[in-house]
Amino acid sequence: MTQASSADDRAQEFANDSLADGSPTAWFDRLYDAAGRGQAEVPWDRGAPHPLLAEWFAQHPEEATGDGRTAIVPGAGPGHDSELLASLGFRTTAFDVAPTAIEQVRAAHPDSPVDYQVADLFELPTEWQGAFDLVVESMTVQSMPRDVRANATAAVRSLVAPGGVLLVIGGVLPADHDPAYGPPWRLTRHEIEAFGDDGLALQRIDQDAEGNRYRAEFRRAR
Numbered sequence: 467m468t469q470a471s472s473a474d475d476r477a478q479e480f481a482n483d484s485l486a487d488g489s490p491t492a493w494f495d496r497l498y499d500a501a502g503r504g505q506a507e508v509p510w511d512r513g514a515p516h517p518l519l520a521e522w523f524a525q526h527p528e529e530a531t532g533d534g535r536t537a538i539v540p541g542a543g544p545g546h547d548s549e550l551l552a553s554l555g556f557r558t559t560a561f562d563v564a565p566t567a568i569e570q571v572r573a574a575h576p577d578s579p580v581d582y583q584v585a586d587l588f589e590l591p592t593e594w595q596g597a598f599d600l601v602v603e604s605m606t607v608q609s610m611p612r613d614v615r616a617n618a619t620a621a622v623r624s625l626v627a628p629g630g631v632l633l634v635i636g637g638v639l640p641a642d643h644d645p646a647y648g649p650p651w652r653l654t655r656h657e658i659e660a661f662g663d664d665g666l667a668l669q670r671i672d673q674d675a676e677g678n679r680y681r682a683e684f685r686r687a688r
């Protein structure tokens with residue numbers, strides 16, 4: 467099994483307490499708050515956009531000019547992906563269930579054109595339904611337990627506009643993985659393919675050179 471870093475171990479402690487209290491998401495705010503006070507690290511904050519997102523734009527230069535098209539990042543966290551999208555000219559919305567994450571990302575990017583919002587994937591504003599030409603879901607669905615997976619998948623899918631693209635980025639499930647162990651609860655192949663419903667079709671699934679991470683691309687018919 468993959469060796470966890472001390473930042474991962476600490477995140478695991480936050481998650482265990484939250485899950486024991488019956489909340490799959492309360493721990494995120496506690497982690498961001500502790501990190502803001504220098505008492506924890508945010509293990510997924512790599513200080514840059516996800517490499518598989520940057521690579522997708524490099525491989526699809528026709529997609530790399532937003533030209534005012536709309537984009538959204540569910541569970542935006544530190545905001546590196548949303549800032550990339552805005553820099554490419556997408557009218558970008560990014561949201562997170564953790565108010566402290568949104569506070570921190572706004573403070574880090576005071577002049578950002580990104581519309582940062584506190585919002586829960588399970589209670590999306592109705593005006594976001596089918597409103598986004600590009601949806602970038604990076605490691606948010608896998609950060610929640612499997613019992614909310616179907617609802618989380620449907621909520622992400624609901625954001626995609628006719629003709630729009632959904633990118634799902636996450637960690638490859640190791641062969642020796644214990645499905646009960648998490649976070650993260652990495653997606654099985656079947657769970658990745660489940661985004662391809664309700665008019666969205668799977669285009670391809672690519673992995674990084676090490677085979678540790680995947681990027682799945684879906685398109686909604688016009």
Ligand SMILES: C[S@@+](CC[C@H](N)C(=O)[O-])C[C@H]1O[C@@H](n2cnc3c(N)ncnc32)[C@H](O)[C@@H]1O
Pocket residue numbers: 491494495510511516540541542543544545561562563564567585586587588603604605606609610
């Ligand atoms: C593993 S982090 C990934 C953050 C970011 N997407 C990235 O790639 O760096 C998962 C993020 O999703 C947020 N999150 C978890 N559950 C959520 C929910 N139900 N609604 C909105 N955000 C959520 C967490 O607060 C956290 O910032």
